Amino acid sequence: MKAASISRGLLRNPPLITLALVALVWIVAGLSLRGFAAVGHLRYILELSAIIGIVAAGQTLVILVGGIDLSVGAVITVTAILLPLISPDWDPTGLLGVVLTLAIAAVIGLANAMGQVFLKVPAIIMTLAMATFLQGLLVLIAGGSAVSVTNEAVIWLGSARPFGVPAGIIVWIAVAAAVLTAIHRRPFGARLLALGANPLAARLSGVDVSRTTFAVYALAGLFSGLAGLLVLGMNRQGYVGIGDPYLMTSIAAVVLGGTSILGGRGSYAGTIPGAILLVTTTALITVVNASPGWRSIMFGSLILALLLISGREAQR
Amino acid sequence: MDGTTPLVEARGISKGFFGNPVLKAVDIALHPGRIHALLGENGAGKSTLINLLSGALQPDGGDIRVDGKPVTRLTPQGARAAGVAVVQQELSLAAELSIAENIGLGAAPRRFGLLDYRALRDRAAAASALVGLTEPLEMPVGDLPLGRRQMVEIAKALFREPRVLILDEPTSSLSAHEAGVLSGLVRTLAARGVAVLYISHRLNEVQALCDYVTVLKDGVVTADRSLADVSAEGLVRLMVGRDPGDMFPAFKPAAAGEHLIRVDGFSAGAVYDVAFSARAGEIVGIGGLIGQGQEDFLLGLYGAIPAVASSAAICGVGHLLAGVGAATAAGLAYVPADRKKEGLVLPHTIAANLMLPSLGRLMRHGLRDRRGEAALVADLARQLAIRGDTGRPVQALSGGNQQKVALAKWLPLGPRVLLLNDPTRGVDVGTKREIYLMLRAFADAGKLILLLSSDTPELVHLCDRVAVFREGRVVATLAHGNASEEAIVGAAMGLATKELAA
Known part of the structure; x- marks a missing residue:
């Protein structure tokens, strides 16, 4: 009876399902695969998860409000290529370049929102057009060549390990704390969810639709930019296409975490284990030396399976 | 009773939503050739009864008989096969499709597995002629004014050659002329032996057209009788009950x-x-x-x-x-008419809905004051007698209680x-x-x-x-x-x- 009610409570809590699944995979893989449970390996998994997790923070907000951001990959590429080009040489810390680049990323997000608010273009079209536009622009600016980074701040982000914890993970923890607070403890989050579930009722209840849309897409741009800096710091090189893998993984992490793709229900609390689960799966495939094709097949199956277990979309 | 077997009959059927009974042990019998009025105030259960008779909903209790034989589980397909056709209040037409395609939708004649457009045209033309539709059949329904669309809806029901025709407020969007055409048509169909169930808020129309009446009040039948010697005032009293x-x-x-x-x-x-x-x-x-x-x-x-x-x-x-x-x-505060679409965020909790306009007013150290909010929600629920757990989704409430939530959420703003x-x-x-x-x-x-x-x-x-x-x-x-x-x-x-x- 009690066990049944606990398991039912678990099924009603998608973030917990995803977290339990991560724990299960880690335990089974740790016991059966050599090297998987090594501290260095797990830390590396988390470091890679941080990038997806930060991109997916913006994506979570966007999806909660009932939209989608298909430009996150392009924004990552933009920041990774633009930062080396616009960081001024006279700033030894590199912070100015970081700030400028993040501002540009946020402005791209604002442009996404403007298209929706003023031109009434649906999110999926607006952000797809933005992504295509940016990719074209980058080919013109950077050509086909890679740019190397010399910015100290970004190199630190990609390689420093204060107290043995990679800087990327620390940034992720900060982002997660901020986003979770915004969703659950600030009026912003409640407005977001109301808007995602019923835009008309939310508007008539006094929710400022344009302002919320601007905030959400600017944050999505900002977080993508931040992730772009991390990618650049770890890679030491930016090139056209470097952000592409993060578009679908960011959406997958959100959905794996139990957030409704239709908006209005979910939390970043699910996206966090969702991101870790995605990276863990990739790592498993690498450790057992299977074809990367299996990775995609597993992602697809996982998304559907978790969806069916909790019946989350069906409840609507 | 007039001795004939009812084509469709409900005996003691009950139905509730989210624990609120909407119909309680309702009897209704639709006899061939009889124009049967169904009266009741908004929320009396008329729509639910129609949905049960057409198989769109399943009763919680009681049974539905077709030609005198009980049907264990009446599906929309089963109802259609039994000859039940419903003209809904909300128009269910596809605006992009032509008049003919709409009329034949789902029942279009086929030849070699393909739509037989010639047969569809001929039969749709016949149905249109019955209701006095003179517009070209190729015209998209979206280009028609509301009243004409209603006539297409009725033609669509006739296309299926129904034995039982249910008309849910058919004249609410019709001009006087169109309503006259419809009355004539209903009489013709009844003379051919079709059983007609006619729902309308226009009492004079009901008195002029119908033979028999069932009155619903709060889910209970308060009258089931011939219309021959009932006055309009009498009907109102039966509907309102006080x-x-x-x-x-x-x-x-x-x-x-x-x-x-x-x-x-x-x-x-x-x-x-x-x-x-x-x-x-x-x-x-x-x-x-x-x-x-x-x-x-x-x-x-x-x-x-x-x-x-x-x-x-x-x-x-x-x-x-x-x-x-x-x-x-x-x-200013605005409470919309359509509380499901405009007034409330249905999948969210009662508490979240009550808090929505007041968000940001109860803050502590820049964060939402959980305790203050809980107290406010509890206070509102008590003031408006919204009973039960405010952590439930608001869609679990009855229409009346939903309306109270839609109103109550504004009170904290004064x-x-x-x-x-x-x-x-x-x-x-x-x-x-x-x-x-x-x-x-x-x-x-x-x-x-x-x-x-x-x-x-x-x-x-x-x-x-x-x-x-x-x-x-x-x-x-x-x-x-x-x-x-x-x-x-x-x-x-x-x-x-x-x-x-x-």
């Missing part, structure tokens, strides 16, 4: 408060050049036929749709309010003007009365209430005066006492345009 006087709190004339709304040359949406003013403590009714600009009037005042005025003063603001945010800040758009539509009688008492109390507390209502008795009994809209203008302002049902309906129909300003 004197309308008992429903409403005692009328109290408003003390002359300050002007909270004063607009001149006000235009918004379908509203054109309206002059209007109202004072604190008043209940001002907004009446008229459906869709004459009443809703746009409220939305324009609320800043939810663009509006212009030659001069305006609203709650001390010297111009029109630019948006919903400005309106709520000035002290609004001075309440713009209410048909607040008692689809609300049960008990909750209606609660809402009336609430409105009276709000007005006594010095709030201004603009009450848009499709329920004329509300306008008569609650309001200090009634502004009647017709084609986007106020054609009459009737003071309490002069605002009888006849006067309101007469003004709404454009019979007299007398100005009886209060």
Whole structure:
């Protein structure tokens, strides 16, 4: 009876399902695969998860409000290529370049929102057009060549390990704390969810639709930019296409975490284990030396399976 | 009984939603060749009964018989096979498809597995001729006015050659001529042996056309009899079940408060050049036929749709309010008619819905004050007698309680003007009365209430005066006492345009 009610409570809590699944995979893989449970390996998994997790923070907000951001990959590429080009040489810390680049990323997000608010273009079209536009622009600016980074701040982000914890993970923890607070403890989050579930009722209840849309897409741009800096710091090189893998993984992490793709229900609390689960799966495939094709097949199956277990979309 | 076996019959059927019984042990029998009226107030259970008879819903108890034989589980397919066709109140046509395609939708003749357009045309033309549709059959339904679409809907039902035809308020969007054609058609069908179930709020129409009546009140059959010797008053009494006087709190004339709304040359949406003013403590009714600009009037005042005025003063603001945010800040609150689509965030909890307009008002150290919010929600729930756990999704509540949530969520803001758009539509009688008492109390507390209502008795009994809209203008302002049902309906129909300003 009690066990049944606990398991039912678990099924009603998608973030917990995803977290339990991560724990299960880690335990089974740790016991059966050599090297998987090594501290260095797990830390590396988390470091890679941080990038997806930060991109997916913006994506979570966007999806909660009932939209989608298909430009996150392009924004990552933009920041990774633009930062080396616009960081001024006279700033030894590199912070100015970081700030400028993040501002540009946020402005791209604002442009996404403007298209929706003023031109009434649906999110999926607006952000797809933005992504295509940016990719074209980058080919013109950077050509086909890679740019190397010399910015100290970004190199630190990609390689420093204060107290043995990679800087990327620390940034992720900060982002997660901020986003979770915004969703659950600030009026912003409640407005977001109301808007995602019923835009008309939310508007008539006094929710400022344009302002919320601007905030959400600017944050999505900002977080993508931040992730772009991390990618650049770890890679030491930016090139056209470097952000592409993060578009679908960011959406997958959100959905794996139990957030409704239709908006209005979910939390970043699910996206966090969702991101870790995605990276863990990739790592498993690498450790057992299977074809990367299996990775995609597993992602697809996982998304559907978790969806069916909790019946989350069906409840609507 | 007249000896024939009913084509479709329900015996003792019951149905509830989310634990609220909507139908309780209802009997109804549809006999061939009989035009059977189904009467009842909004929320009496008429739609649910139709859905049960057409297989769209399954009863919780009782059984449905087709040709005298019990059917264990009537599906929409089963009902269609039994010859039951329903003309719904909400039009279920595909706007992009042609008239012919809509008429044949789902039952179109086939040849070699493909649609047989020639046969479809011929049969659709026959069905159209019956209802007097003269438009070319290739025309997309979206290009037709509402009344013509209703005729397409009826032709669609006839296309299936029904033995039982259920008409749910078929004349509400029809012109007098179209309604006449329909009456003739219904008589012809009945003469051919079709059983007709006719739902309408127009009592004279029912009396002229129907042979037999079943009256539903709060989910119970209060009359099941021949219409031969029943008066219109008698029908109303059966539907309402009490004197309308008992429903409403005692009328109290408003003390002359300050002007909270004063607009001149006000235009918004379908509203054109309206002059209007109202004072604190008043209940001002907004009446008229459906869709004459009443809703746009409220939305324009609320800043939810663009509006212009030659001069305006609203709650001390010297111009029109630019948006919903400005309106709520000035002290306006709007309760929409369609609470499911516009008033509430249905999948979210009662508490979340109650908090939505007040978000950001209860904060501690920059974060939402959970305890303060919980106390506020509990207080609102108690004030409005919303029973049970406020952590439930609001869609689990009955229509009446949902409406109370849609109203209650504004109270923490202390609004001075309440713009209410048909607040008692689809609300049960008990909750209606609660809402009336609430409105009276709000007005006594010095709030201004603009009450848009499709329920004329509300306008008569609650309001200090009634502004009647017709084609986007106020054609009459009737003071309490002069605002009888006849006067309101007469003004709404454009019979007299007398100005009886209060």
